[in-house]
Amino acid sequence: MTSQLDVVDLDAGYDDLQVLNQVSFRLQPGEIGCLLGPSGCGKSTVLRCIAGFEPAWNGHIFIDNAEVSSRRYSLPPEQRNIGMVFQDFALFPHLRVEDNVGFGLKHLPRRERQSRIQEMLAIVGMPAYAQAYPHQLSGGQQQRIALARALAPRPTILLLDEPFSNMDVELREQLAREVRSILKQENNTAVLVTHDQNEAFAMADQICVINEGSILQQGSGYDLYHQPNSRFVADFIGQGVIIPATVEDSTTVKTELGRITGDSIIDAAPGSLVDVLIRPDDVIHDDASEESAIVVEKAFRGANFLYFLRMDSGVEVMCLAPSHHNHRINERIGIRLDLDHLVIFARAEAG
Amino acid sequence: MRDRVDDVTRASARLLPQLQLWRPGIFLVAILFSLPIFTIVSFLLHPANDIWQHLLDTVLGEYLLNSALLVVGVGIGTLVIGVGCAWLTSLCVFPGKRLFAWALLMPLAFPGYIIAYTYTGMFDFAGPVQSLLRELSGWGFRDYYFPEIRSLGGAITMFTLVLYPYVYLLARAAFLEQSVCVLEVSRTLGCSVWSSFYRVALPLARPAIVAGLSLALMETLADYGMVSFFGLSVFTTGIFRTWFGLGDAAAAAKLASILLLFVFTLVVIERWSRKRAQYHHSSNRYSVLPQYRLRGYRAWLAFLACLLPLFFGFVLPAGQLTVWALQTYRHMVDASFLALTLNSILLAASAAVLAVVLALFLAYGKRQFRGPLVTASIRVVATGYAIPGTVVAVGVIIPLAWFDNRVDSWMSDHFDVSTGLLLSGSLFALMFAYMVRFLAISVQSVESGLGKIRQSMDDAARSLAYTPAQILLRVHMPLMKATVLTAFLIVFVDVMKELPATLILRPFDFNTLAVRAFELAGDERLADSSTAALMIVAVGLVPVLLLSRSIATARAGS
Numbered sequence: 001m002t003s004q005l006d007v008v009d010l011d012a013g014y015d016d017l018q019v020l021n022q023v024s025f026r027l028q029p030g031e032i033g034c035l036l037g038p039s040g041c042g043k044s045t046v047l048r049c050i051a052g053f054e055p056a057w058n059g060h061i062f063i064d065n066a067e068v069s070s071r072r073y074s075l076p077p078e079q080r081n082i083g084m085v086f087q088d089f090a091l092f093p094h095l096r097v098e099d100n101v102g103f104g105l106k107h108l109p110r111r112e113r114q115s116r117i118q119e120m121l122a123i124v125g126m127p128a129y130a131q132a133y134p135h136q137l138s139g140g141q142q143q144r145i146a147l148a149r150a151l152a153p154r155p156t157i158l159l160l161d162e163p164f165s166n167m168d169v170e171l172r173e174q175l176a177r178e179v180r181s182i183l184k185q186e187n188n189t190a191v192l193v194t195h196d197q198n199e200a201f202a203m204a205d206q207i208c209v210i211n212e213g214s215i216l217q218q219g220s221g222y223d224l225y226h227q228p229n230s231r232f233v234a235d236f237i238g239q240g241v242i243i244p245a246t247v248e249d250s251t252t253v254k255t256e257l258g259r260i261t262g263d264s265i266i267d268a269a270p271g272s273l274v275d276v277l278i279r280p281d282d283v284i285h286d287d288a289s290e291e292s293a294i295v296v297e298k299a300f301r302g303a304n305f306l307y308f309l310r311m312d313s314g315v316e317v318m319c320l321a322p323s324h325h326n327h328r329i330n331e332r333i334g335i336r337l338d339l340d341h342l343v344i345f346a347r348a349e350a351g
Numbered sequence: 352m353r354d355r356v357d358d359v360t361r362a363s364a365r366l367l368p369q370l371q372l373w374r375p376g377i378f379l380v381a382i383l384f385s386l387p388i389f390t391i392v393s394f395l396l397h398p399a400n401d402i403w404q405h406l407l408d409t410v411l412g413e414y415l416l417n418s419a420l421l422v423v424g425v426g427i428g429t430l431v432i433g434v435g436c437a438w439l440t441s442l443c444v445f446p447g448k449r450l451f452a453w454a455l456l457m458p459l460a461f462p463g464y465i466i467a468y469t470y471t472g473m474f475d476f477a478g479p480v481q482s483l484l485r486e487l488s489g490w491g492f493r494d495y496y497f498p499e500i501r502s503l504g505g506a507i508t509m510f511t512l513v514l515y516p517y518v519y520l521l522a523r524a525a526f527l528e529q530s531v532c533v534l535e536v537s538r539t540l541g542c543s544v545w546s547s548f549y550r551v552a553l554p555l556a557r558p559a560i561v562a563g564l565s566l567a568l569m570e571t572l573a574d575y576g577m578v579s580f581f582g583l584s585v586f587t588t589g590i591f592r593t594w595f596g597l598g599d600a601a602a603a604a605k606l607a608s609i610l611l612l613f614v615f616t617l618v619v620i621e622r623w624s625r626k627r628a629q630y631h632h633s634s635n636r637y638s639v640l641p642q643y644r645l646r647g648y649r650a651w652l653a654f655l656a657c658l659l660p661l662f663f664g665f666v667l668p669a670g671q672l673t674v675w676a677l678q679t680y681r682h683m684v685d686a687s688f689l690a691l692t693l694n695s696i697l698l699a700a701s702a703a704v705l706a707v708v709l710a711l712f713l714a715y716g717k718r719q720f721r722g723p724l725v726t727a728s729i730r731v732v733a734t735g736y737a738i739p740g741t742v743v744a745v746g747v748i749i750p751l752a753w754f755d756n757r758v759d760s761w762m763s764d765h766f767d768v769s770t771g772l773l774l775s776g777s778l779f780a781l782m783f784a785y786m787v788r789f790l791a792i793s794v795q796s797v798e799s800g801l802g803k804i805r806q807s808m809d810d811a812a813r814s815l816a817y818t819p820a821q822i823l824l825r826v827h828m829p830l831m832k833a834t835v836l837t838a839f840l841i842v843f844v845d846v847m848k849e850l851p852a853t854l855i856l857r858p859f860d861f862n863t864l865a866v867r868a869f870e871l872a873g874d875e876r877l878a879d880s881s882t883a884a885l886m887i888v889a890v891g892l893v894p895v896l897l898l899s900r901s902i903a904t905a906r907a908g909s
Binding site: 094 | 807808813815817818825
C-alpha cells in the first residue's frame, strides 16, 4: 500500500530533552491528518521533524515512500518538497502578496509563475490583493495568502502549525472548513497541528491525540468522542463525567442511572467495580423518568442548556437539554440515560 | 539516547554554515572592547598616590559640587520642557501641533559645545546683543547687568536647550502608548482633563520619563567641549587637567573611574525604568486618543510653549551660525578646510562601516548560538555608549601604551630596534575608541532589525526550497537594508560630532571638523568656527529627521 507520509517510531527532542516517544502514523494521498493535544505535548515537534527543521533521534520518516529522516540522515528542508503554514503566517513583509505567493516558484518561467500565482489567489479568494503588502491585510487574509504561498509549488505534503490560533474564535471553525475545502479541491495531503478539537473535527479525516510525546489514540473525530481508549482522551475531547458502576455480565453494567448495555464485550469480571464515561448528550431530560437529580448549575448555549446535576448519591452528571426546557437552580428534574457506546475504564486507584 | 551523527544539524537554528570560530570570535570582540571599561574600573581600587591626595584635598569637592549642580539644573530644565511639550503635542490640539511634534527634536542635532560657542558669540560683551543694547541705551562697560553665558547657569541653560528632546521623545512615546481605556476610565471616575493628566497619564509615563532623563544626564556628564570652553571645573575637565597639566595618568584614570560610577548609576536607573515601562502597558486596545482642543489664549500659550524651546534650541543658533558662515566662508573654506572635511567624512565612514560589520557579526552570532554567555558578552559591549569620550580615551590609552612599551622593550632587547609608540598615537587607537563608544548603537539597531525577521520566516523560506545562502540574499538582506543603513548613519554622525576622545587620541597633525571648531572657538575665533560647526549640525540633522519621520507615523495599534 502506498502512503504519502509515513512516520515510524519517531523519537526526537531538543538538546538533551526527549520530547517525542515512538510516534507513528501514516497518511494516504489526499488525506488530512491532525495532531491534537494540549500545549507542550510535542505535536509541533512532530511537524518540525517532518519538515526537516529538527532531526530524528530514532525512527524514520518517509515522504512519498522516500526516506527523509532517520537516525543517521536528515534531508534538508528545502529538498523535501513540503509546504508549511506557520502560526504567525511568516509572510515576508518586504514583498507584495503576489511575490509572497510566487516565492517558492523561482524555478518556473515568468509566465507560468504568473499564471500559478493568479490561480492560487483565485483559489483562496483573493485575486484583488495581488499588489497589496502583508501589513495591509487582516489576519484572516494573511492566513489565506500564507496558505496560497505554501500550496503554490504543489508540495507533496502541506504542514499547518496551529494555523488558526491567531484568529478570532468565531472565525476559526469557518476558516478551518474553508481550508479543508481548498485542500480537498487540490487533493492535497496535509498535517494539521492544533490544540483545539473543534478545528480538528472541522478539518481532519484522521486525528491523532498526543500527550507527553506519545500518540494515545488515532481515529476519526466521531471515534475519539464516542470510543476514547483512555481517561486522557475522554477528558480532552468533549465534555463528560466518569461515574462508578458495577459489572453485571459481559455486556451490561449497573449505575445509579440504571443499567447500561453496550454492544461490545466488557473486559472485567461480573461484580467488579468500574468507571463509566457519561457524555452530556447521553443524559436525556425526561420528566417521565424514575431517576431524578437536582440542578446545581446551568449554562445557556442558545440552542440548548447544559445542566450540571447532582444525584441523590452526590454523583454529578451533565445533561444537554433543548433550550425551551428552562429549569431553576435547585429544581429537581427527571433524567434517563440514552447511551449507545459504553466506555468503561478500570477503577482509578485513588478512587 | 542521543548519539546522533554530526552531519545531522538542526536546520532552523543554524541558518549559516556553522563556523568554528564564530563563538570564540564573539567573546574576543566583547573582551577587546570592554577592556577600556575594565581598565578604568580597576582604578577605583588602585592605591592613591600623592597627586591623588592633592586632588582630593583641593579640587575633588569642587568637581563633585559642580557636576551635581549641573545634573540637578539640567534635570529640572529638561524635565519641564520635555514633559510639557510631550503632553501638549500628544494629547492636545492647537495651531502648529503637527509641525512641533517632530520639529521639537531638532535641537538634538546640536552638540553641546557648538551651541555653547554660538550663544557665547551672540551674548558676550562684544556680541551683537549686548552691542545693540549699549547702542540703544548709551550705557558703557559695567553700567548694566547682563547674565554671563560662560557660567554654570549658562551651561545648564545650554544643556537643557539641546538635551530636552531625550525626555520629550520618550515621554511622548509613553503618552501615545497609553491605552485610551485607562484615560477614559479616569474620566468616568470623575477626573477632569488636568487631574487625569496628573493622576493617571503622568504616573503611567513616569518610567519612560525617567529613562529619557537618565539619557540626558549621561550626555551632560559626558560633555567635555562645553564645560572646558566655559572653564567649569567638572570631572571631564578635571581628567584632562590631571592628565595633561599634572601629567598623571593614574590620577586621571581614578577620576575617570569615579565619573564612571555616576554614569553606571544612571545606566542602571535607565534600564530599570525601561523595564518598568513595559509592565505599565496593561491594555492592548488602542484607538484614536482623546484630544483636548485648546482655544483662545490657551491655544496661544501652548503654541508659545512649544515654539520657545524650538526657537532657542535650534532656529536661533542655527540662524546665527548661518550668518557667521556667510560672513566668513570666503577665507575659511579653502583647500585645507576641504581636506579636513574629507578627513572627517572618511574617518566617520570607516568607523561606521566597521561598527556595522562588527554588529552584524555579533547579532547574527547571538541569533545562531543563543546562550547566556553570548548574551552577556553582547550586553557588555552595549554599555560602551554610556561612557564619556574622555573616560574611553583614558581607558584606551592605558592598555595600548602598556602594549607599546612591552613590544618596544622586547624588540630593543632582541633585535636592538625601537618600535616606539606603535599603536597609542595611531588611527588604530582612535578607531578602537570609537568602537568602544559607538558599537552599542550599531548592535542595538542591527539586533532590532534582525528581531523582526522571525525564525518562522527562515523556516518558511526553507520549506519553499530556498537554501540558507539564498535566504540570506532574498529575505534577510532586503529586510535588513533599512536598519543597517540607520546603524551606519547614526554611528557616522556620532563620530563626526565626537570631540574629547578624538582630541586625546588623534595622531599628531590629524584633524577633524569637530576638533577644528573646538580649536577655533578656543582661540575666540567664534565666527570663524561657524563653517565647521554648521557642517556638523547639518550632518547631525540627518538622524534627527529620520527619527522625526518615524515619530510622525508610528503609533501603536494603528
